[in-house]
Amino acid sequence: MSHSVADRPLLALLLRLLGIGGFAAMAVLIKLADDTGVHLLEIIFWRQFVSVPIVLAWAAMAGGMHLIRTDRPKAHAVRAGYGIVGMVLNFGGVILLPLAEATALSFSAPIFAVILSIVLLKETVGSWRWSAVIAGFAGILVIAQPGGNDIPLFGAMVALGGAFMIALISIQIRDLGRTDHPVAIVFWFAVATVIVALPALFFVHEPLTAQQWLLLLGIGITGTWGQVLITLALRYGTVSSVIVMDYSNLIWATLLGWIVFSTVPPVTTWLGAPLVIGAGLLITWRERVLSRQRAAIVQGAGGT
Template sequence: MPVVQRPYLALLLRLAAAFCLATLIMLVKVAAESGIAFPEILFWRTIITLPILAGWLAARGQIHRLRTRRMPVHLRRAAMGLVGMMMTFSAPILLPLAEATTLGFTTPIFAVLLSTMLLRERIGPWRWGAVLAGFAGILVIAQPGHAHMPLAGTAVGLGGALMVALISIQIRDLARTEEPIAIVFWFSFWASVIYTLALPFFVSGHTAGQWTLLVTIGVLGCAAQLLLTASLQLGQVASVIVMDYSSLVWATLYGWLVWDRLPPSTTWMGAPLIIGAGALIAWREHRLAKRVSPVSMVAAD
């Protein structure tokens, strides 16, 4: 039975998802600065999702929704997702929040390039123009050769956006046969298995405040994935994806409240170019009745 489209509710859900993700990234940065090892942060980010999703499905008598005949594909997706997650969460540790968030908006730009190289899709002047505008925005923000944006942090931020775009292609394939909740669950399962193997090398004692941070990170990550999925079921991708850019507002606010730092003028000059490029790509894909990366944030975060 098809899901009834509820566009206004979809927008609100996507807005809530953007808030959860921005808060999640802020807490990851706080947790890392408090002394918690990065691999352990990622472990708790993924493993808490498992009992939440499994418990919810079991309570509704729908545990069968996790069945899959494509486990090797889920495993490959998890391996790539781990790399993407590490880069996505490393960027705000290495960079100010607003700048790291803005670099994450380059995912649609990389999705266009990957569609050309991997899927052999024909890209017209609108989207090529958006790609050029997006990379111009990156140059304005990064200011190569200046200390404002460390080269390593910029590379990690862009690498994370590239991985999210690449993973979105995998998810487009998985979504042909798998439910979104199953894709999320099996990613979290295999990621948790891999992180469990590494955990003995990084685990340490924590204060009550640090444990609160870790649990909140896990819960927010699961909530964001569910909200993103629900928004895509109730509304069209090109309509709801514009709400993702609201995370820049939260990142700027958190940067000011927690670290007493506001973005420099170069960020305010470059961000509109990147955001405009992403919005143009989403609009053009909608016009062409295609879906570029509807669950990209679900995939990586």
């Protein structure tokens, strides 16, 4: 079978960049919806509800409805449970913090992924990745400034909780990806979220204005756009080759935060963010080196 479809690195980078732009636009719309009084649970419900028909259309164009079939409903249920908690924390971080700070703290996900790989996967972590973890947490402390006044500590903790969930979910998605198509993973998460969040709407829903409906529709469209494009990027490039584009989100967040909300990140964010981003890039580079070494060992063993 030809693997030429995966050999388009520039297209992969462009798709990832546009996908991250979609998530940045969604974050702006989430803050605007919250400012108008829309409840967080309602935002989450409509974010996923709007994505269901879009993902079904994606499945139809990608090869047919059989792509959403799964033999692992329990694994999808666990992924959905973690995903819902992750959405609450990540959306909460966006609501509670300025966009740039929420985005910078979300970059700590690779740091948590290293720790989870030790606890859950029993991996051995060497000095390179431990150094990245230490540098990354130093950057988090600079941004969050425990005891400082620039950003609320509770908001920082919520955003860090969201980053932890991203790391935990990434391990699950990696496992689900061994057996299920990306369309199925996105679809069943959306369906599960809609089912879980629907009863909550009876307690939090209030009549919405036309502006609020447009904001919720925009959240669903931009969020799904981001999800689809970053998934498609992995058809044409590896995670390690496109992950650098994820850090463009800080540029999007800073620019949009300035244009829409007239907020400019304090000096501490500019000092701490490079440490967190550098840690994430170092971890990604080291993972790539180790995966190549493991592949070489396997290939060498197969040739003996």
